[in-house]
Amino acid sequence: MSPQNVATVTLPAPPEAERGRSAVTRFLEAWPPAVLLALVWIAGMLVVALFADSLAPYSFTALDLRARLSPPVFMGGDWRHVLGSDELGRDVLSRLIVSIRMSALIAFGATIISAVLGTSLGLLAAHFRGRIEQVVLALVDFQASMPFLIIALSVLAFFGNALPLFIALMGFHGWERYARISRGLTIAANEQGYANAVRQLGAGPARIYGLHVLPNIASTLIVTMTLTFPEIILLESGLSFLGLGVQPPMTSLGNMVGYGREYITRAPWIMLSPAATIVLTTLSISLVGDWLRDRLDPTLR
Amino acid sequence: MLRYFLSRLLRAVLTIVAVVTFAFVVLRLSGDPALLIMSVDAPPEAVEAFRAAWGLDRPVWEQYLRYFVQVAQGNLGQSMRDGRPALTVVMERVPETLALTLPAFAMKLLIGIPAGIYAALNRNRLADRLTMVISVAGFTVPSFVLALILVLIFAVNLGWLPSGGAESWRHAILPVITLGLSGAAILARFTRSAMLEVLGQPYIRAASAKGLPWRRVVTDHALPNAAIPTVTIIGFMVGSLVAGAVVVESVFSWPGVGRLLVVAVSNRDLAIVQTILLLVAMTMVCANLIVDMLYGWIDPRLRTARAAGG
Amino acid sequence: MSTLLSARGLARHYAVRTGLFGRRASLRAVDGVSFDVPPARTLALVGESGCGKTTTAKLVLGLIPPTAGTVTFEGEALPRPNTVAWREARQRMQMIYQDPLGALDRRLSVLRQVAEPLEIHQVGTKAERRERALALLDAVGLQPHLAGRYPHELSGGQRQRVVLARALILEPALIVADEPVSALDVSIQAQVLNLFEDLQARFGVAFLFISHDLKVVRQVAHDVAVMYLGRIVEQGAPEALFREPVHPYTRALVSAIPVVRRRAGRERIVLEGDPPNPIAVPSGCAFHPRCPVAVAACRSETPALKTLPDGRLVACHLAHGDAAMRKAA
Numbered sequence: 018m019s020p021q022n023v024a025t026v027t028l029p030a031p032p033e034a035e036r037g038r039s040a041v042t043r044f045l046e047a048w049p050p051a052v053l054l055a056l057v058w059i060a061g062m063l064v065v066a067l068f069a070d071s072l073a074p075y076s077f078t079a080l081d082l083r084a085r086l087s088p089p090v091f092m093g094g095d096w097r098h099v100l101g102s103d104e105l106g107r108d109v110l111s112r113l114i115v116s117i118r119m120s121a122l123i124a125f126g127a128t129i130i131s132a133v134l135g136t137s138l139g140l141l142a143a144h145f146r147g148r149i150e151q152v153v154l155a156l157v158d159f160q161a162s163m164p165f166l167i168i169a170l171s172v173l174a175f176f177g178n179a180l181p182l183f184i185a186l187m188g189f190h191g192w193e194r195y196a197r198i199s200r201g202l203t204i205a206a207n208e209q210g211y212a213n214a215v216r217q218l219g220a221g222p223a224r225i226y227g228l229h230v231l232p233n234i235a236s237t238l239i240v241t242m243t244l245t246f247p248e249i250i251l252l253e254s255g256l257s258f259l260g261l262g263v264q265p266p267m268t269s270l271g272n273m274v275g276y277g278r279e280y281i282t283r284a285p286w287i288m289l290s291p292a293a294t295i296v297l298t299t300l301s302i303s304l305v306g307d308w309l310r311d312r313l314d315p316t317l318r
Numbered sequence: 319m320l321r322y323f324l325s326r327l328l329r330a331v332l333t334i335v336a337v338v339t340f341a342f343v344v345l346r347l348s349g350d351p352a353l354l355i356m357s358v359d360a361p362p363e364a365v366e367a368f369r370a371a372w373g374l375d376r377p378v379w380e381q382y383l384r385y386f387v388q389v390a391q392g393n394l395g396q397s398m399r400d401g402r403p404a405l406t407v408v409m410e411r412v413p414e415t416l417a418l419t420l421p422a423f424a425m426k427l428l429i430g431i432p433a434g435i436y437a438a439l440n441r442n443r444l445a446d447r448l449t450m451v452i453s454v455a456g457f458t459v460p461s462f463v464l465a466l467i468l469v470l471i472f473a474v475n476l477g478w479l480p481s482g483g484a485e486s487w488r489h490a491i492l493p494v495i496t497l498g499l500s501g502a503a504i505l506a507r508f509t510r511s512a513m514l515e516v517l518g519q520p521y522i523r524a525a526s527a528k529g530l531p532w533r534r535v536v537t538d539h540a541l542p543n544a545a546i547p548t549v550t551i552i553g554f555m556v557g558s559l560v561a562g563a564v565v566v567e568s569v570f571s572w573p574g575v576g577r578l579l580v581v582a583v584s585n586r587d588l589a590i591v592q593t594i595l596l597l598v599a600m601t602m603v604c605a606n607l608i609v610d611m612l613y614g615w616i617d618p619r620l621r622t623a624r625a626a627g628g
Numbered sequence: 629m630s631t632l633l634s635a636r637g638l639a640r641h642y643a644v645r646t647g648l649f650g651r652r653a654s655l656r657a658v659d660g661v662s663f664d665v666p667p668a669r670t671l672a673l674v675g676e677s678g679c680g681k682t683t684t685a686k687l688v689l690g691l692i693p694p695t696a697g698t699v700t701f702e703g704e705a706l707p708r709p710n711t712v713a714w715r716e717a718r719q720r721m722q723m724i725y726q727d728p729l730g731a732l733d734r735r736l737s738v739l740r741q742v743a744e745p746l747e748i749h750q751v752g753t754k755a756e757r758r759e760r761a762l763a764l765l766d767a768v769g770l771q772p773h774l775a776g777r778y779p780h781e782l783s784g785g786q787r788q789r790v791v792l793a794r795a796l797i798l799e800p801a802l803i804v805a806d807e808p809v810s811a812l813d814v815s816i817q818a819q820v821l822n823l824f825e826d827l828q829a830r831f832g833v834a835f836l837f838i839s840h841d842l843k844v845v846r847q848v849a850h851d852v853a854v855m856y857l858g859r860i861v862e863q864g865a866p867e868a869l870f871r872e873p874v875h876p877y878t879r880a881l882v883s884a885i886p887v888v889r890r891r892a893g894r895e896r897i898v899l900e901g902d903p904p905n906p907i908a909v910p911s912g913c914a915f916h917p918r919c920p921v922a923v924a925a926c927r928s929e930t931p932a933l934k935t936l937p938d939g940r941l942v943a944c945h946l947a948h949g950d951a952a953m954r955k956a957a
Binding site: 155158159162163164166167168170171172173174175176177247251254255258259260261271274275278281282285288292295296299300303304 | 329332333336337340341344345347454455457458459460461462463466467469470474557558562564565568569579580582583584586587588591592594595598599602603606
């Protein structure tokens with residue numbers, strides 16, 4: 018048997034299709050379908066949040082008293098109110114769109130506050146060590162050992178509620194994680210890594226932290242953001258559901274569920290669409306976060 | 319070991335001091351307590367009398383010390399609504415909350431831990447994937463949505479169970495399931511990752527390489543080591559036995575501490591709010607302390623005095 | 629000979645506690661060290677891990693303040709760490725690390741990092757800095773096409789060359805190199821050591837070269853100081869030190885260098901016991917519990933560093949006393 022013979026036998030038709038499929042497989046391995054769907058959903062939510070005013074078919078406060086509690090299309094309703102209407106005849110779809118914008122605003126605002134606050138405190142602790150570090154660590158311990166919902170409720174009780182205060186309050190959720198991570202990584206970098214090397218070149222703190230440390234720990238911080246973001250959505254919607262978060266006439270997803278709960282027997286659709294939106298959004302961000310974590314930072318659990 | 323215990327105790331005391339300080343600071347920042355607690359149309363001399371009685375005319379540091387003394391004596395003010403001592407009002411709600419959270423806690427442990435261990439031992443098989451999907455759902459579905467879905471199914475459509483109130487044990491079923499399911503999901507996820515981490519360690523491979531049956535490798539080596547991180551999250555769950563039911567109690571109109579807190583926050587009944595805040599802090603701190611003690615017992619590295627400095 | 633760097637009675641003690649409520653103790657990382665580094669020469673500090681070499685390096689660079697003693701650099705005392713004056717002084721003294729990958733920022737290109745010291749000290753225009761960095765890369769033997777690479781895309785030897793280029797770009801008078809070749813393959817070590825010698829000839833830079841490895845030191849050093857538990861026990865020219873080590877500790881270290889054919893009479897000396905705990909330094913000569921020839925005086929009296937007739941410095945009672953005993957060992 019000649020080698021050529023073997024070759025012709027064992028190499029049937031260059032695996033063009035095979036290679037094509039492996040490209041698809043490779044693509045799906047890098048971008049799992051669930052993650053793709055999640056990304057599409059998140060993108061959709063962002064578009065809705067940004068263009069809420071032009072997307073909403075009605076004003077979210079407009080009453081349509083002739084069409085009160087009309088069911089959504091898929092439950093036998095008509096196309097005037099695609100997702101149905103509530104007890105006052107307000108269009109559920111329009112309210113949902115505006116609620117998505119409100120919830121996104123709060124979640125983004127709070128996540129940014131939390132990340133900036135936590136990272137700054139972590140960097141301060143790592144830079145100065147000593148007393149300042151002890152204070153930061155004590156605050157971290159305090160924050161981590163109390164259920165945040167209780168702290169949030171106390172603050173709301175003491176200060177009353179206004180939207181900027183509410184966003185700031187939500188911004189206190191999860192800061193301790195950024196503080197822990199940035200402190201740990203910065204200390205490591207200062208002790209024997211690149212940050213110490215740059216410091217030793219004569220660089221000042223602005224250059225060390227702004228140009229070297231922050232860009233290096235950014236991926237870990239971004240992954241942490243994807244983990245706290247859904248938690249903030251859940252916290253906000255929980256408080257709004259209890260009537261202690263976003264106050265009428267403004268509306269958020271949790272607010273809508275809370276309002277719809279009164280009509281759960283007669284008109285369950287009022288609460289179902291915002292509830293589904295909350296679940297799908299937090300699920301999507303969690304999926305993307307896990308995927309990002311595996312790709313960017315396998316050390317973070 | 320004693321040193322370890324003392325350092326933990328010190329931390330616990332510090333946390334309590336921090337919470338009391340927090341309560342004092344927000345109380346002071348939120349405005350004049352006299353005007354907040356007295357009604358708006360109270361005569362000025364009554365307001366002055368109140369100030370004198372509460373020491374509000376004294377310097378801040380003295381007020382702060384007095385506040386500590388009052389808290390230590392259990393004097394946390396009166397509820398605005400019926401004028402009864404806040405501590406009494408809160409304490410009589412505690413059994414109601416425990417009636418929900420204790421069975422839910424048992425449910426979390428009985429479902430969450432076995433599910434997590436099972437998933438870890440069958441990694442990447444169907445059972446594991448299924449457990450993880452349910453667990454992620456348990457994390458992303460907020461408890462008020464889960465509660466309403468359960469109400470929709472079992473109370474509205476099937477009519478088997480009441481949708482709210484606290485008249486009989488049947489009223490407790492849906493709230494307990496709501497609390498238990500989400501907690502079990504979190505616990506399963508956590509137990510699984512703790513187990514997977516332990517199973518990847520060299521000593522597990524060494525144990526099975528020396529011919530120990532896999533069942534004994536798991537029971538003798540993997541489980542005790544995976545228990546160490548899992549105890550932390552269980553401790554947090556114990557700590558939230560009092561406060562963990564805020565949302566669920568509200569959905570099911572269950573007259574526990576959580577619902578009391580929500581009502582008190584809406585009415586700005588500050589005495590009740592600060593009492594619950596301190597109560598929660600106390601339970602959290604005690605739970606953490608117990609967890610730390612358990613650590614000392616489970617984790618032999620802490621049993622030796624030398625590791626106590628860490 | 630003028631000196632560039634001069635350390636006198638340098639000491640650094642750390643307060644340590646055993647456990648949270650434990651007793652306070654003093655860790656004497658460096659305990660009275662004096663040496664001089666002349667311009668364009670290399671002094672090597674040699675010793676086991678934990679002997680205080682790295683702490684000495686940090687003291688010399690002014691990264692940490694000394695507990696006692698002084699460091700004089702170019703005739704002036706070192707400024708306090710992290711002050712403006714200290715940052716300015718970085719232009720004259722630089723450092724090289726054991727782990728070049730850790731010392732480089734993995735998000736910046738090689739060229740950018742080599743040019744960074746010029747950026748920090750605002751030297752030249754952007755184009756000039758770039759040109760200078762390329763010239764330095766060439767000087768350390770890196771091809772221009774590597775300039776755009778990132779640290780993880782280079783080999784260990786190439787990374788250490790990048791770190792060297794970065795340290796040299798400001799044309800410092802002194803470079804402290806802390807175990808610069810320990811993390812490299814043995815085959816690469818020799819190349820990098822040759823580079824050290826070439827660069828010294830070309831840039832006139834002095835090195836304080838820290839290593840646990842005597843055979844590495846032998847190639848580059850003009851002067852070798854052996855440290856044991858925070859003190860210098862023997863110091864001298866490498867040829868003399870390696871040919872006839874005087875201090876029993878140096879003798880043990882030298883005997884551990886692998887040679888192709890072991891001459892008769894050069895038995896390998898294997899030290900007993902571990903390096904002792906720097907928190908509980910033995911009384912007298914710190915080396916006496918491990919010393920094969922220790923006498924009663926070694927337990928009670930700390931030997932001073934004294935000059936031998938051939939010009940080297942030794943801290944050993946026996947070296948200065950009974951020569952017969954020395955031979956007997």
